[in-house]
Amino acid sequence: MSMPITCFVTSTNSISRFLSRPSLISRQKLRCCRSLRTTPRSSASRPINEIVQSIRSRETSASRLLDGALSRIEEIDPHVNAYLSVDVEDAQSQARRIDEQIARGKDPGPLAGIPISIKDNISTKGQPTTAASRILDGFTPAYNATAVQRLIDSGAVILGKTNLDEFGMGGSTEYSAFTETRNPWDLSRVPGGSSGGSAAAVATGMCMAALGTDTGGSIRQPASFCGITGFKPSYGRISRHGLLAYASSLDTIGPLCRSAEDAALLMQVMAGADGMDSTASKSPVPTFSAYLEGDLSGLRFGVVEESLASEVDTEVSNAVQNATDVLKSLGADVQTVSLPFLSHVTAAYYVIAYSEASANLARYDGVRYGTRAVDAQNSSDMYAQSRAAGFGGEVKRRLMAGTYALSSGYYDAYYLKAQRVRAALTNDIKKAFAAGFDALITPVAATPAFKLGEKLHDPVLMMLGDTFTIPANLSGLPAVSLPCGKTESNLPIGFQVIGEYMKDEVVLKIGHAYQQATLYHEMVPRAVEASVALSV
Amino acid sequence: MARQVVAFVNPAFVSPFLRGTSSLSAAGSFIVSRHIYDGTTPSSAARRCVHMSTTQAPQKKANQGRSKKSRGGSGKREKKSSTSPGLLRALQTYEPIIGMEMHVQLATKTKAYCNCSTKPVRTPNTNICPVCMGHPGALPVVNSKVVELAAKAGMALGCTIAQYSRFDRKNYYYVDTPKNYQITQDMNPIAQKGSLQLASSGKKVGITRLHMEEDSAKMQHEGAGAAGRLTDSTHSLVDFNRSGIPLIEIVSEPDISNGSEAAEYGQELQRILRYVGTSDCNMQDGSLRCDVNISIRPRGTTNFGTKVELKNLNSFASVQKSIDFEIERQANILDDGDAVQMETRTWDEKANETKTMRVKEGASDYRYFPEPDIPPLQIARETLEKWRKDMPELPSQKRERYQAEFSLSSYDAFLLSDDVTTAQYFEDSIEAGADPKQAANWIMGDITKVLKNEKIGLRLCKLTPKNLANMISLIDNGIISGKIAKDLIQELVLKGGVPSEIVDERDLKLISDPEVIREIVAKVIEENPKELSAYKDGKSRLFGFFVGKSLAASGGKGDPVTTNNVLKELLDD
Known part of the structure; x- marks a missing residue:
């Protein structure tokens, strides 16, 4: 079958030019970049909006687009392992339905025919939802998560379920009970996590966008490791109904896409109040596209001082420096800002997340669904054996730590203190915004994608990788991960823009402006193409 | 035989409230937690007995008998009449410290955190959805009616209603708790610091707190010799229809001194909650449940004794008898120089004694923490004011008013205000012009007699308050004799009719010519x-x-x- 989603840009030269000169980018060069945008692009690098138009105008069809994604999965996924399940027949019938609607002159919605994958900790009716855990092996939910239902109602085709660290607990997707997802830029490296499957699938064109979840960086970090755009909305901007809870006060659902523009389109469809989730915000949803256009003049950004400290990889800090230069060139006022509480956030985050997880995962007991031990002698043995067999090591570690932190006598010392740190950090950030900053800038992660197994046996090291992403979760802020360069060893680097609470549209506007001026988001993972070629 | 729990779960579960036409495959059958797996599905017999049988009738009678006695009205209540010499002796030496915990099912149409119906149904696992089944990804959304009923109950008990309150998770693993935590309120309950006055003595029992929470599923222990008990059962059936039904828990101060005070406290609480429409408060159906904490200490000492918890008390008679039994039992233990064991005991109606249910091994750690799925609850001042305005006159207020306004005896006032229906009937007949004393006599006398004989409630009485007033005025004006009225009352109560018309039609007027x-x-x-x-x-x-x-x-x-x-x-x- 012909591949409509073939490769992407011809502009790698201009990107490497940026990299070779990690200093100011001249206006001239930016213009040069912009001019590249006028060259015709393949569907994978075209904005979803344009593809939807071509489906609506019947230039192409949902079924053709789906076939492209499916054959891409067939070719590439054996090397990448992004998916846990793909229901081909179901996807095909969804696509057919969209095409029929269009043929009848009916508009299926703003995502007509777009194949989208869903992280496997988000409930999909009739499709397995395992959270990459043995305890939910074979479990099929009775309902769609609100976010998924809203995608479907907008014409999206739900393609399959992507791999993750079990219940979202991890930063490399290596803690999946089922399979190890690989970074498409370097198959010996991790895709990041926990939304590693979604990030790898989008990066390789195995879908046009994906849903991920972000509790401490699980959308943004894999997006940066895989060279795509990952958006973590404000807490409550998208309903959590149907998200298999890890840490309820931190969890968010969000899109992983090729561009901020695509993310805005998905946000438009998914955001808004939901009667099934009382933590979903009732504040009105802005028209995201209306905010996308225009330059950044008048906006003030603060580069977080502490995030460019010595432990950050030089290639990463250089790339972020370059990105801030681009932002400056787009009219923004860029300064530095200090977040003194940053050094405490990781500890606070883990106490809060683990504590909440210890209750959230209590329901997986084998009584009503999921795996149950067969030869237990009484109900407490049944719980112990089912859970011992059903959960992986990292999940058990976190549940035990969380249970401990909430125990009588320790609550004040851990959970309560962590909440105080959370409040202090939020106050820090509020002060920064109150001082006139519109967004904060940090790297997404201190390093690019690391080797498979490199941190597997050092959970603490794995955790420390989340320092820059955690603040947005603790304070409920919107944040986007944007590709901003590559290392010499050809690994993508991302930088993060954190916005004010419920100003998701501002964050996406900044991302879009940056991507209008640069081409990093159109970078292609060659490694996987090469190995596909080899295996063929 | 070693008991064994083996999987029997219908994994494909679909909620009726969700979009689409999926079938609810778990519906109509129990979720089975099998101790010995025999490979069969739950028997149809098991399906039929969703609601565990309760033998309430004799207790209810005993209860009614008791309440009549304790309503001695004139203030001369024979509390100690049934007090055994043993109890008297115990009470001379020891001071009982008794606190009550009442669980009350709220009269809402839907469950506390989901849209499932609360209507009792015979078929197990029909009123269920992903939320009350604890399915992955399902979130609780607080039913606003629950908050309203809880706040109103708090107001009726003179509590301070919190403008800011919060839900917490109480963590414990049990098969009847689908999420393995209960959503309840720990640190910031909706109502605190109220009191309830006992009519007999005027004693005030403090209300420590009132909070909202959810009910658990119903367990049914099965197998040879189990007789509904966990011990000796081979497997258990779980019915989630009750899971997530809203409850309030009302905790009293340890101000209660004996069994009859406890029973009176319970009855007055029941009366108040029925008045404000919190619940139907039927102990037989479990919509009102009573737990008692009881310890005793030598009179004159200040340290508390070891606490025993009494559970499964199905009537106020059981509450009274079990407490009085327990006072004597604990006194005997202390008299012998032994120590009371910290444990949970249950009342055995047949043996007329409390029996060990389970011995507590240290305090359980429920690891409470704020429920992150439910934002803190803030009730607007205006809303609270509106609810306060909606408050009906409470039983104690009615009792006082009936005595002051209508010169009724305290006994009559008590009987007439015992339930809202009677009080309303009484007040409506006065409104229609009846003489209060005569109306009271007719209601408590002949009307009640007829209704009792026919075993029907006042709601089904065909004699309207207006027609009662009409009948009383016929007597007052010398148009008919009291005897004629007494002859007519059965017909009026059961069939209705306007007394003056009947008197005319049948020529029943007094002859005074x-x-x-x-x-x-x-x-x-x-x-x-x-x-x-x-x-x-x-x-x-x-x-x-x-x-x-x-x-x-x-x-x-x-x-x-x-x-x-x-x-x-x-x-x-």
Whole structure:
């Protein structure tokens, strides 16, 4: 079958030019970049909006687009392992339905025919939802998560379920009970996590966008490791109904896409109040596209001082420096800002997340669904054996730590203190915004994608990788991960823009402006193409 | 035989409330937690007995009997009449410290955190959805009616209602708790610091707190010899219809001193909550559940004794008897120089004693923490004010008003205000012009008698308050006699009708025309010559005979005074 989603840009030269000169980018060069945008692009690098138009105008069809994604999965996924399940027949019938609607002159919605994958900790009716855990092996939910239902109602085709660290607990997707997802830029490296499957699938064109979840960086970090755009909305901007809870006060659902523009389109469809989730915000949803256009003049950004400290990889800090230069060139006022509480956030985050997880995962007991031990002698043995067999090591570690932190006598010392740190950090950030900053800038992660197994046996090291992403979760802020360069060893680097609470549209506007001026988001993972070629 | 729990779960579960037409495959059957797996599905017999049988009837009678006694009205209540010598001795030496924990199911249409119906259904696992089944990804959304009913109950108990309150998770693993945590309120309950006054003594029992939470699923322990108990059962069935039904828990201060005070506290609480529409508070159905914490200490000492918890008390009679039993039991232990064991005990109705249910091994750690799925609850001042305005007059207020306004005895006032329906009926008849004292007598006397004989409630009484007032005015105005009214009451209560119309139709009016009476009396005298001559001979007692005969001859309609006068006139002629 012909591949409509073939490769992407011809502009790698201009990107490497940026990299070779990690200093100011001249206006001239930016213009040069912009001019590249006028060259015709393949569907994978075209904005979803344009593809939807071509489906609506019947230039192409949902079924053709789906076939492209499916054959891409067939070719590439054996090397990448992004998916846990793909229901081909179901996807095909969804696509057919969209095409029929269009043929009848009916508009299926703003995502007509777009194949989208869903992280496997988000409930999909009739499709397995395992959270990459043995305890939910074979479990099929009775309902769609609100976010998924809203995608479907907008014409999206739900393609399959992507791999993750079990219940979202991890930063490399290596803690999946089922399979190890690989970074498409370097198959010996991790895709990041926990939304590693979604990030790898989008990066390789195995879908046009994906849903991920972000509790401490699980959308943004894999997006940066895989060279795509990952958006973590404000807490409550998208309903959590149907998200298999890890840490309820931190969890968010969000899109992983090729561009901020695509993310805005998905946000438009998914955001808004939901009667099934009382933590979903009732504040009105802005028209995201209306905010996308225009330059950044008048906006003030603060580069977080502490995030460019010595432990950050030089290639990463250089790339972020370059990105801030681009932002400056787009009219923004860029300064530095200090977040003194940053050094405490990781500890606070883990106490809060683990504590909440210890209750959230209590329901997986084998009584009503999921795996149950067969030869237990009484109900407490049944719980112990089912859970011992059903959960992986990292999940058990976190549940035990969380249970401990909430125990009588320790609550004040851990959970309560962590909440105080959370409040202090939020106050820090509020002060920064109150001082006139519109967004904060940090790297997404201190390093690019690391080797498979490199941190597997050092959970603490794995955790420390989340320092820059955690603040947005603790304070409920919107944040986007944007590709901003590559290392010499050809690994993508991302930088993060954190916005004010419920100003998701501002964050996406900044991302879009940056991507209008640069081409990093159109970078292609060659490694996987090469190995596909080899295996063929 | 070793008990074994083996999987029997129908994994494909679809909620009826969700989009689409998926079938609810778990519906109509129990989720089974099997101790011995025999590979079969739950029997149809098991399906039929969703609601565990309760043997309430005798307890209920005992309860009613007790409540009548303790309602001695005049303030002279015979509390100690049934007190055994053993209990008396115990009470002389020891001071009991008793606190109550009541769980009350709220009268909402839907569950606490989802849209499932709360209607009792016979088929297990039908009123269920992903939320109350604890399915992955499902979130609780607080039913606002729950907050309203809880706040109103708090107001009725004189509590301070928190403008800011919060839900917490109480973590514990049990098969009847689908999320393995209960959503309840720990640190910031909706209501605190109220009190309830006992009518008999005027004693105030403090209410520590009132908070909202959710009910658990129902377990049914099965297998040879299990007889519904966990011990000796081979497997257990779980019905999630009750899972997530809203409850309030009301915790009292340890201000209660004995069994009858505890029972009175419970009954007054029940009365109040029924008045404000919190719940139907039926102990038989489990919509009101009573737990008791009881310890004793030597009189004059200040350290608390070891606490025993009494559970599964199905009536107020059980509450009273189990507490009195427990006081004596603990006193005997201390008298012997032994220590009371910290444990949970249950009341065995047949054996008339408390029995060990489970021994507590240290305090459980529920690892409470704020429920992150539910934002803190803030009730607007205006909303609270509106709810306060909606508060009906409470039983104690009615009792006082009936005595002050209508000069009723405390006993009558108590009976008439016992339930809202009776009180309303009474007040409506006064509104319609009835004399309060007479209305009270009719309601508590003949009307209640007829209803009791027919085993129906006042709600089904066909005699409207307006017609009761009408009947009373007929008597007051001398249009009918009390006897006629008593003859008519059964028909009026069961079939209805306007008394004045019935009296007209059937010509039941009193005859007070002396000429008509003279005719009747003359005829009676004429027909009884023997009695007449005996009377004339000095047997003056026979006057009564003639009165009776004459009234009977008038068909009960003859005005007694006129009849008397006419008879005197004719006989003494």
